[in-house]
Amino acid sequence: MTFPSATLLAQSALSGVFIGALYGLLGLGLGLTWGLLHIINLAHFGFAFLAAYLCYQLASVHGVDPLATLALIMPLFFVAGVALQFLLERFRVSPLNSLLATFGVTAIIEAAIQGVWTADFRKLESVYAGQKLQIGELFVPIPELMTLLVALVLSFGLWAAMRYTDLGRAMRALAADAPMAAAFGINRSAHAILLSGVCGALAGIAGVCLALGFTLTPSQIYAWIGVVFAAVMLGGLGSALGPLVAGIIIGLSEAITMAFASPSWAPIVSFTLLIVLLLLRPART
Amino acid sequence: MRVDRPLVALVAGAAVLFVVPFLGLPAFYDSFLYLVFHWIVLATSWNILSGYSGYFSFGHGAFFGAGVYTTAVLAGKQDVPFLYTLPAAAVVAAALAVGLGAIVFRVRSVRGELFALLTLAVTFVLSTIVLNTPIDGGPGVYLSAVAIPKLAPTVSGSFYVMALVLAFATVLVARGIQRSRLGLALFAIHDDEDAAEVMGVPTYRYKLTALGVSAALAGVAGGIQAVFVSYVTANGTFNITVPLTVVLMSILGGTRHWAGPALGATAITILLYVSTAADQAVAGKAIVGAVLVMAVLLLPEGILSRFERRQARAKGTPAAIVHAMAGAASSSPHAPAELANVRHTVSNDSTKPLLSVRGAQKSFHALRALQGVDLDVFEGEILGVLGPNGSGKSTLINVISGHYRADAGTIVFAGENIARWPAHRIARAGIARTYQIPRPFAHLTVRDNVALTAIFGNAALSRDTARDTAHRWLEFTELSGLDHVRPGDLNLHETKFLELARALAARPRLLLLDEVLSGLTPTEIDEAVGLIRRIRDAGTTVVFVEHVMRAITALSDRIVVLDQGRVLAHGKAAEVMARDDVAVAYLGTAHA
Numbered sequence: 066m067t068f069p070s071a072t073l074l075a076q077s078a079l080s081g082v083f084i085g086a087l088y089g090l091l092g093l094g095l096g097l098t099w100g101l102l103h104i105i106n107l108a109h110f111g112f113a114f115l116a117a118y119l120c121y122q123l124a125s126v127h128g129v130d131p132l133a134t135l136a137l138i139m140p141l142f143f144v145a146g147v148a149l150q151f152l153l154e155r156f157r158v159s160p161l162n163s164l165l166a167t168f169g170v171t172a173i174i175e176a177a178i179q180g181v182w183t184a185d186f187r188k189l190e191s192v193y194a195g196q197k198l199q200i201g202e203l204f205v206p207i208p209e210l211m212t213l214l215v216a217l218v219l220s221f222g223l224w225a226a227m228r229y230t231d232l233g234r235a236m237r238a239l240a241a242d243a244p245m246a247a248a249f250g251i252n253r254s255a256h257a258i259l260l261s262g263v264c265g266a267l268a269g270i271a272g273v274c275l276a277l278g279f280t281l282t283p284s285q286i287y288a289w290i291g292v293v294f295a296a297v298m299l300g301g302l303g304s305a306l307g308p309l310v311a312g313i314i315i316g317l318s319e320a321i322t323m324a325f326a327s328p329s330w331a332p333i334v335s336f337t338l339l340i341v342l343l344l345l346r347p348a349r350t
Numbered sequence: 351m352r353v354d355r356p357l358v359a360l361v362a363g364a365a366v367l368f369v370v371p372f373l374g375l376p377a378f379y380d381s382f383l384y385l386v387f388h389w390i391v392l393a394t395s396w397n398i399l400s401g402y403s404g405y406f407s408f409g410h411g412a413f414f415g416a417g418v419y420t421t422a423v424l425a426g427k428q429d430v431p432f433l434y435t436l437p438a439a440a441v442v443a444a445a446l447a448v449g450l451g452a453i454v455f456r457v458r459s460v461r462g463e464l465f466a467l468l469t470l471a472v473t474f475v476l477s478t479i480v481l482n483t484p485i486d487g488g489p490g491v492y493l494s495a496v497a498i499p500k501l502a503p504t505v506s507g508s509f510y511v512m513a514l515v516l517a518f519a520t521v522l523v524a525r526g527i528q529r530s531r532l533g534l535a536l537f538a539i540h541d542d543e544d545a546a547e548v549m550g551v552p553t554y555r556y557k558l559t560a561l562g563v564s565a566a567l568a569g570v571a572g573g574i575q576a577v578f579v580s581y582v583t584a585n586g587t588f589n590i591t592v593p594l595t596v597v598l599m600s601i602l603g604g605t606r607h608w609a610g611p612a613l614g615a616t617a618i619t620i621l622l623y624v625s626t627a628a629d630q631a632v633a634g635k636a637i638v639g640a641v642l643v644m645a646v647l648l649l650p651e652g653i654l655s656r657f658e659r660r661q662a663r664a665k666g667t668p669a670a671i672v673h674a675m676a677g678a679a680s681s682s683p684h685a686p687a688e689l690a691n692v693r694h695t696v697s698n699d700s701t702k703p704l705l706s707v708r709g710a711q712k713s714f715h716a717l718r719a720l721q722g723v724d725l726d727v728f729e730g731e732i733l734g735v736l737g738p739n740g741s742g743k744s745t746l747i748n749v750i751s752g753h754y755r756a757d758a759g760t761i762v763f764a765g766e767n768i769a770r771w772p773a774h775r776i777a778r779a780g781i782a783r784t785y786q787i788p789r790p791f792a793h794l795t796v797r798d799n800v801a802l803t804a805i806f807g808n809a810a811l812s813r814d815t816a817r818d819t820a821h822r823w824l825e826f827t828e829l830s831g832l833d834h835v836r837p838g839d840l841n842l843h844e845t846k847f848l849e850l851a852r853a854l855a856a857r858p859r860l861l862l863l864d865e866v867l868s869g870l871t872p873t874e875i876d877e878a879v880g881l882i883r884r885i886r887d888a889g890t891t892v893v894f895v896e897h898v899m900r901a902i903t904a905l906s907d908r909i910v911v912l913d914q915g916r917v918l919a920h921g922k923a924a925e926v927m928a929r930d931d932v933a934v935a936y937l938g939t940a941h942a
Contacts, residue, residue: 105467152647158646158647160462161406162646164406164466165406165597165646166643166646168597168642169598169638169640169641169642170639170643171639172594172635172636172638172642173636173639173640175635175639176633176635176639177636179632284589287474287589287590288474290470291467291474327482329481329482330478332474332475332477332478333475333478333479335471336475339468339471340453340468
């Protein structure tokens with residue numbers, strides 16, 4: 066093991082923060098549906114990847130600006146989220162069965178992606194790719210910086226909405242005790258539909274960020290599950306800010322592990338953090 | 351002796367299948383059936399923990415992969431004879447599973463969903479370790495040079511024989527477990543883990559055992575598969591296919607029956623073969639996904655359980671008819687023979703406490719439910735526990751039975767401090783309880799609900815004896831004829847009496863009753879009062895929490911009044927109730 070230089074360490078820490086922001090962004094929608102609707106939506110990852118491929122298709126084949134694709138992707142995945150929620154609600158699935166059913170949905174999405182775009186690696190070459198800011202000796206890549214800003218804005222925005230609006234209060238009341246909230250006149254299924262639509266749109270946004278910064282291949286869907294769930298559990302179910310904070314902590318830990326050991330050891334980090342958390346604070350999750 | 355028909359069918363089926371490789375058929379048949387057996391092993395072994403107990407593992411690929419790489423390293427790199435590597439594959443997979451389980455199951459909050467995700471993560475962690483260490487290192491491991499023992503005329507036939515033997519053994523193990531006390535306990539854990547623990551099931555140990563067995567079988571399947579495919583890679587081994595497929599197979603076939611996963615595995619393997627040509631794995635994945643979604647939504651309990659339900663309905667008498675019959679017959683139930691020849695003789699020794707609680711404290715965050723309770727319960731007495739709502743009565747029962755662990759204080763039962771014992775050990779030592787809101791195991795029959803405590807409680811019967819005994823306890827509590835009904839079909843009165851039958855079947859020395867009478871009609875209360883008296887007369891010490899004053903005065907030798915987590919008064923019922931401070935605690939201060 067060699068000790069990396071200060072600049073290298075700072076550069077790795079910076080990339081850790083950036084990837085952590087994406088963990089948080091992916092975890093945002095996942096944690097909200099889990100905590101508030103008691104649905105563990107693995108299809109969130111499928112949606113994000115589908116959005117990433119759509120963004121790739123529109124941007125690199127049809128020449129649309131990647132950010133402009135959001136105008137199509139957000140409403141599209143809002144509808145997808147609503148449709149999924151409608152299906153799960155219709156059959157009254159338990160949390161565990163929601164995990165299984167959305168696992169199935171994800172497998173279908175993976176197969177569809179593989180069918181359309183093949184299993185080859187795809188990389189979006191946009192106007193943003195390769196653009197960097199230089200601050201001192203550190204390079205700040207623009208796509209990753211945009212991801213961080215998007216994650217910050219959305220997490221804080223939803224946090225404020227949950228906390229200060231009537232709609233947010235109604236959501237939290239439903240999560241705490243649905244029958245009681247219903248007795249006070251809160252329409253459960255309308256709120257559930259709205260929330261799952263928002264979470265679907267969040268998956269779409271995360272997908273665009275994914276396409277901006279990463280090389281895509283269908284089987285990568287599953288590689289994100291473990292670490293994003295770790296961020297959600299560390300951050301707290303149903304919390305809007307938690308996943309981002311936890312995601313950045315995980316991203317930083319991974320980056321430091323990569324700087325000191327080997328990059329291929331990174332997948333162990335989030336799992337270790339999760340196990341340590343479970344052993345130290347079992348009541349949390 | 352009755353012929354065990356499923357067993358005969360299994361043995362006959364395996365014997366017929368054993369002949370196949372010796373018939374000189376094209377190798378295709380051997381290899382296709384090998385694949386069927388391979389998936390039967392993986393799905394059936396997965397089901398032992400996940401189907402029976404409801405802890406869905408997505409880590410079966412990790413345990414399978416541990417077996418693959420154990421054999422790959424031993425046979426491919428160390429030149430250990432192939433067959434010798436299989437026990438090693440089982441041990442490595444089981445050790446990994448038990449190590450993981452020992453951490454994960456220790457956390458009380460790690461219920462189903464979290465367990466599923468953690469086991470999924472293990473798959474990728476293991477993959478990372480295998481890729482980064484000399485176990486694989488990246489390029490994969492070739493096993494084409496490994497000598498294959500000649501168990502049949504051809505190589506494919508030899509693999510066929512190995513997979514058949516393993517599949518047969520796995521199905522037998524799954525069946526044996528389902529019919530054993532372990533199986534009954536796992537089904538109880540599925541329905542209500544905390545209640546199972548309080549009734550004497552060592553839930554932690556049993557979950558670990560089931561996980562270990564499940565992983566060991568998957569490990570052996572991995573070991574055979576490694577040599578069968580003759581070249582293994584980390585990405586090809588540790589992926590999402592194995593967990594996805596076994597979950598689908600088991601759910602489709604039915605997770606509550608030993609044969610369900612085997613049925614599902616056969617169906618899906620054939621479906622995948624028929625619907626996909628060799629290089630269309632993509633369509634196969636989509637089909638598996640679609641079938642999984644439909645199975646979860648439309649058939650959440652599987653093909654087999656739907657079939658079994660229909661059979662049970664045809665066989666059993668509907669609960670409503672039994673109710674009518676029970677109402678017509680004059681009821682003068684006799685205590686089961688077990689009650690007459692009690693092991694613990696009634697001493698009525700009023701100087702020797704059976705249970706003494708000293709300084710018991712329990713807080714929930716800021717709420718101090720018990721603030722130092724001192725209490726003695728004497729052998730053979732009926733002690734009534736009273737107090738206004740929130741005074742700590744139920745918490746006291748929960749702390750004595752081990753449902754909650756006391757923050758401080760000692761609880762001495764029959765000479766031993768049980769304050770820090772796990773709940774199942776307390777049950778085994780002779781304390782049984784009922785729940786204020788009945789918590790029957792919803793998917794077990796009424797009789798199995800009762801048999802469970804007869805097995806795991808103080809009575810410690812074998813599973814066969816427990817079933818007969820359970821029937822007699824149901825008669826004693828006037829629930830005869832309802833043996834094969836599910837608890838969901840009972841009315842409130844019957845559900846409360848089922849709680850009682852369960853507690854009694856444990857043959858407790860101390861019985862804790864938490865508001866068994868609430869919600870019953872006056873006639874039903876009189877019946878229950880008679881029942882409790884008979885229980886005491888047979889030698890069981892009773893502590894009961896109650897609001898029904900009539901029952902308290904009729905039954906209790908002594909009463910204890912709790913208020914705000916402390917003992918306010920104790921003594922004879924009439925004397926205690928006459929005290930001013932007791933009246934104030936119940937009715938508030940007079941302002942007149």
